[in-house]
Amino acid sequence: MNKYAQKLTIKWLWLFLLFLILLLAVQTWFSLHPIPADLGFDPSRVRKVQIVDRNYQPLTVTYQNRWNLHETVPLHKIPKALQHAFVMAEDKRFFEHSGVDWWARAHAMLQNIRAGRVVRGASTITEQSVRMLHPRPRTFWSRWLETFEAWQLERHFSKSEILEFYLNQIHYARQRRGVLQAARDYFDRDLDTLALKEMLALSVLVRSPGRLDLRKGFKEIRRPLQVLAKRMLDAGLINAAAYQAIVQDKIHLQQPEALIQASHFVRYLYQDYATQMPATLSKRLQQKGRLHTTLDGELQHYAWQLLNQRIADLQTLGVKNGAMLIVDHHSKHILAWVNSGDFKRENPGSQIDAVITPRQPGSTLKPLLYALALQQGWTAATLIDDSPLTEAVGTGLHQYHNYSRSYYGRLRLRDALGNSLNIPAVRTAQFVGIDTFLKTLNQLGMNNLDQHPDFYGDGLALGNGEITLLELVGAYATLASQGIYQPLQLLMQQTPTVGHTVFSPEVCSIIADILSDSDARRFEFGHSALLDFPVQTAVKTGTSNDYHDAWAVGFNHRYTVGVWLGNLDRQPMQQVSGATGPALLLRAIFAKLNQYQETQPLYLSPKLYQAEICRDSGQLATQKTEKIQTTADCATRMEWFIAGSHANALVAQTTQKQSAQPILRLKQPVNGLRLAHDPRIPDALEAFDLRLPHDLPTLAVEWLIDGKVIAVTGKTITQQSWPLQTGEHTAQARVWLKSTGEKPEITPKVDFHVF
The missing domain is CATH 1.10.3810.10 (Biosynthetic peptidoglycan transglycosylase-like)
Structure with a gap:
């Protein structure tokens, strides 16, 4: 190879090398x-x-x-x-x-x-x-x-x-x-x-x-x-x-400490709550890959331990599950969302979140019902009749009774609510209207009550619908917040939803005062120290039919707490009521909440004023007129009334409204009623009561079956027994009233069947 060829070869090698270097540089x-x-x-x-949680303590740890x-x-x-x-x-x-x-x-x-x-x-x-x-x-x-x-x-x-x-x-x-x-x-x-x-x-x-x-x-x-x-x-x-x-030295390994039991809260946050937020809001709240919640981890753990201990104590009475919700109603922050047991273990119902599981609330809806009645003109001194009450349910009859099976006659609204009496609650529901009551409950966030008013009937006053603990606590937080409803919050730094007014501050103040009054509970509960908290607290218990659910809910100046005990498999407990089961938990939680807080009494509207009334009549105890009882004639107490209305006028007005002459009709039987013989009782001894309104001012009554008079009763007698006879029948009553004198009036015919 000549020198020219060698130089050319070297030149091409250098060019190729430069090309490789350039290619490497470009690729790099x-x-x-x-x-x-x-x-x-x-x-x-x-x-x-x-x-x-609110203090940045982890409720979840993810390595994903x-x-x-x-x-x-x-x-x-x-x-x-x-x-x-x-x-x-x-x-x-x-x-x-x-x-x-x-x-x-x-x-x-x-x-x-x-x-x-x-x-x-x-x-x-x-x-x-x-x-x-x-x-x-x-x-x-x-x-x-x-x-x-x-x-x-x-x-x-x-x-x-x-x-x-x-x-x-x-x-x-x-x-x-x-x-x-x-x-x-x-x-x-x-x-x-x-x-x-x-x-x-x-x-x-x-x-x-x-x-x-x-x-x-x-x-x-x-x-x-x-x-x-x-x-x-x-x-x-x-x-x-x-x-x-x-x-x-040796290395000693330790197992990491278990996280706070808040799995149901976390699942609700992931599945139901955060997914409802706009995407822009969700991103803003996820600071540094975290969702900063309102939960208080220390309080959550304390409440979880307390709840499990209480269930262990009641295990022999058939109690297996429970839930608790704690809210700061000033900020609407949920501080504790507690389910019993361990989410990860195979406990019965451990995967079911009892905080959002609909259950029958028992008597816990009564304060909301009476708040609506106060909103419509009643007062805490209004007299309500607590006497036997039977109402038509479909083609049958339902006889209402109180928890103790006792009746107290006419008594004030304060006592009716304080003692959680059923019959006055039903009469109050009839006064306000079930449709109105249902709309009010929906305004309080109880969206699980989504049936027609006729589906619930008067039983809605006694809790025959199903709501969640979350809904119930939200409603009581409204009472604690002067009647303004706002959805409860789970995330910090989230702008609160604009609320709407359901009740007036004055109405809420009176309801709270009744629920914190141990004297108002004396008939059914005695002067129980269990429900009389050291710091003024409005407390209500509830028990559903056959002891399937036991509730206790209350609020003080800052916190609202609800507790539920029962069985998620729908099995009944053994006579565990709201007062005997969850009430003790409620008391313990409020003691914990008040431990490091400067306590205050419940809010009392400045538009309320006190007046002295007679305990029995509900009328003003004054000597100004001869028509009204004097202090010497009655046992007295102080009662709260809304300013701008005269206490005695309100009592007289509502009492008069209650005692207005009832519609002339048979209360029992009702049209289409179907009665059956009881095989345990000899036929000759079986009887059925025909009834008129109990407060009807009668002079005399003729009782008619199939157009024939079977009995005549005298003054103020409004019921008559009739021996049961199989077949189709009609019932009527011919009534002589004080207002009509010698001219009788007859009730419409009622068709019923005995088999």
Whole structure:
């Protein structure tokens, strides 16, 4: 080959080499990933948010995110000994190089050649950080790219920022990231409480998180741990005594402390609550990958323990489940959302959230009913008749009775509500109207009551519909908030929903005063100390039919609390009522809530005023007129009335409205009634009562069956027994009234059937 050809060949070789270099440069340029603008929190990294309580204590821990977003520690709070251990173990010239330790690479290459296999990688902390930011297959090409990206990373961020990122994101076993997660996983402690040997163990584990995992034993880690300790001793980072302690001391592992039991709350937040929020609001509330909730973790745990203990005490009476809800009605924040048992265990009903499971509320709706009656003109002194009451239900009759099976005659609204009497409640429901009452309950957020008013009938006053504990507590929080309803909140920094007025402040004040009045409960409950709290608290209990549900709900100046006990499989309890079951829990929770608070009495509207009334008649006790009883004629007490209305006029007006002449008709039987003989009673002894309104001012009554007079009764007698006879019948009554004198009136015919 001549010289010209040689030169031409060399020229083409150089051109080819330059082309390869250019191609490598271009390929490298386009393969490099951009360096992030910030090594801190990035919302795009969030796959699943963490739920924290109001004090930022975790209610959930997730390891599903690619990054450690929730348990990071600023570098100045990471112990210096731990920082030194990592630098010595992973990159002893970290503070000297510019991203790549070429000396370490050369030394590692020689070691690998001698061993005939890869025994050392020599990746710096900066390169490992690049690998976490931009994961790639472990190839020479990847190492080539990481070299440039490590250099770029060091240009954009300081050594301290890179080391902080590395210590918070480095991989450990079981999807843990960062030294804090690892410390809590292995030792159940924070970084500043770790022993020196534990710190060194964390720095060694990152070499092979799976192989060296402490949960698998300590054999594999013993040798590298001693080597690192010796290197730190030689570097003057630890003294001889510390070295000996590292060699001799044992590592003690601990199981991480269980999270606060709030699984049902978290599930509701994920599935029902957060999904209803606009996307823009949801993103704004997810700060640093967290949802900051209103829950108080300490109170949640205390209430959970208390509830489980109470259920254990009542287990022999067939109580298996319970729930509790605690609310700060000033802020509308839910502080505790408690279900009994353990969500993760196979307990009966453990996966069912009793806070949002509809159940019959028993008597707990009565304060809302009487509030509506006060809104419509009644007063706390209004007289309501508590006497036997039978009403038509379909083609049958239902006889209402009080819990104690006692009747008290005419008594004031205060006593009717305080003693939770059923018959006055039914008469009050008839006064306000079931449709109006149902609309009011819907305004209070009770959306589970979604049937037609006829579906519930008068029984709605006694709780024959089904509502949730969440709905019930929300309604009582409205009474505690001067009648303004606002949905309860689960998230901090969320703008409260604009509320609407359901009751006036004056009405709410009177209801609260009645529910906190132990004297008003004296007939049915006696002067029970259990319901008479040290700090003024409005308390109501409730029990559904056959003891399926027991409730206690109340509020003081700041908090509203509701408790439910029962069985989620719908089995009845053994005579566990609201007063004997959950009331004790309610008292204990309010004692806890008041422990560190400056207490106050319940809100009392300044538009109310007090007047002295007679206990029996409800009229003013005054000597100003001869028509009204004097203080000498009656036992008196003070009663609250709404300003702007004359107390005695209100009493007289409502009493008169109650005692207006009833419609002339038979109360019993009702049209279409179907009666059956009782096989346990001889036919000759079976009888059925024909009835007129009990307060009808009669002079005489002729009772007619199938057009024939079967009996005549005298003055003020409004019922008559009739021996049962099989077949189709009609019933009527011919009545002589005081107002009509000698001219009788006859009731419409009523058809009924006996079989």
